[in-house]
Amino acid sequence: QEPAGVTVIGLGPMGRAMAAAFLDRGHPVTVWNRTAARADGLVARGAVRAADVGEALAANEVVVLSLTDHAAMYALLGPAAPALHGRVIVNLGSDTPERAREAARWLTGHGAHHLTGGVQSDPSGIGSPGSSTFYSGPEEVFRLHRGTLRVLTDTTYLGEDPGLAALYYQLQMNLFWTSLLGWLQTLAMAGAHGITAADLLPHTETESLAAMFRYYSPRIDADDHTGGAERLSMEVASVGHVVATAAEAGVDTTLPSALLALSRRGLDAGYAESSFTSLVRILAKPSD
Ligand code: NDP
Incomplete structure (x- = not known):
């Protein structure tokens, strides 16, 4: 099976490490970041730079968010909301359990699936064995995409409640x-x-x-x-x-x-x- 395409939005140290890990494992990667220059190194390695958030969402079913918090997510995805339909948004930014539940409701309302993730590693541990990420959200969605997510770290699935991984x-x-x-x-x-x-x-x-x-x-x-x-x-x-x-x-x-x-x-x-x-x-x- 061909490695699935993945979009990574948010290219701080974590997002860059994640996009690089997907590239290392042969996944086609589309990236977008507010400060566009942070994508340069990844583009040089074969990632596709989306022109805007809508294009980044449209590129792949699985969209990894690595943003500072949920406020950044709403700021970015709000204006591109119609492109959320059918996407699996894997939200790996830190925030509170209640805000993760709110985000899941908001994304579901726009026809997207939401997985909350809590990464227990710094960027140096992304893509190498030994670290793990807590996930919660719809189990079926998690199981479908677990293979792709394992490129980043091992996975620990906690249950359907989107707040659990954040908690x-x-x-x-x-x-x-x-x-x-x-x-x-x-x-x-x-x-x-x-x-x-x-x-x-x-x-x-x-x-x-x-x-x-x-x-x-x-x-x-x-x-x-x-x-x-x-x-x-x-x-x-x-x-x-x-x-x-x-x-x-x-x-x-x-x-x-x-x-x-x-x-x-x-x-x-x-x-x-x-x-x-x-x-x-x-x-x-x-x-x-
Ligand atoms: P950074 O804060 O360095 O990067 C955050 C990203 O969010 C950048 O791409 C930044 O864009 C973007 N961003 C922030 N606010 C906005 C906004 N209002 N609109 C658009 N884009 C925005 O974080 P890290 O990469 O270090 O971490 C990302 C997430 O992962 C955080 O939630 C962090 O808590 C979590 N985490 C981090 C770990 C670490 O060791 N660093 C370990 C485990 C989890 P721009 O480049 O334009 O500023």
């Missing part, structure tokens, strides 16, 4: 950004003492975090926050020492102070002798 993506992003900011805070504190990121790397233990996720997940799902050797009161004392160490180093204390404030709300709620995981109950509600 799983944002859940990963929350963990990603909070972890990375925690690391940067650590580096700022280390840097104040002349310790570099490279110095610290051999002592940066991430395996123990993965082990904790595995150990605590079934307990959290069972709403079991029984404290033992580890208790929230101990965690609050420990985070207090982190705040004081950051203050002594003369670096910003916003992040550890926020952790301390959250943890103290757990004490106020009576969880001092419970596991620190009881904080998930605090986090499950908006703060007053």
Whole structure:
């Protein structure tokens, strides 16, 4: 079977990597980008540059969107809406689950199919094994085009709800950004003492975090926050020492102070002798 033609709209670092991956695998590729020059390298490699969004939509059934957010999608596709009929719009731009559902309704209203995707890779992982993308939307549409989408990354299909892939993506992003900011805070504190990121790397233990996720997940799902050797009161004392160490180093204390404030709300709620995981109950509600 001949590789299917694909249109890629949005040629930031991700869209360019995606169009290149399709070209590498012999797919005919049509591209369009607001800043036309970003398509030059791809056109030199054999991609077709569409003159406008309507032409890009008309070129292929499968249209991959790699835009900053859904607002960009409406800005681009709105004026070309009649050309949406019969297209499969694979929306790989990040946005909220509710906006993904809204986008699916809007696209379905124009006679298009919509697949939401949440890519768990940076551009360097596109087209190489090991990374995966969350997808949700009509299962039949996904199955029909899974082979083409696998050119980009492996696929993880989550269900019909178009919001699901966006939700799983944002859940990963929350963990990603909070972890990375925690690391940067650590580096700022280390840097104040002349310790570099490279110095610290051999002592940066991430395996123990993965082990904790595995150990605590079934307990959290069972709403079991029984404290033992580890208790929230101990965690609050420990985070207090982190705040004081950051203050002594003369670096910003916003992040550890926020952790301390959250943890103290757990004490106020009576969880001092419970596991620190009881904080998930605090986090499950908006703060007053
Ligand atoms: P960029 O923000 O660099 O590229 C976004 C693209 O959207 C560009 O082609 C840009 O056009 C276009 N665009 C933005 N606003 C408009 C608008 N109003 N009208 C027309 N075009 C618009 O993003 P990336 O390529 O890095 O990422 C694309 C998506 O993938 C984002 O949603 C991002 O969150 C997600 N993602 C990115 C990852 C990464 O590592 N970069 C990893 C996983 C997901 P122009 O070139 O003209 O500015």
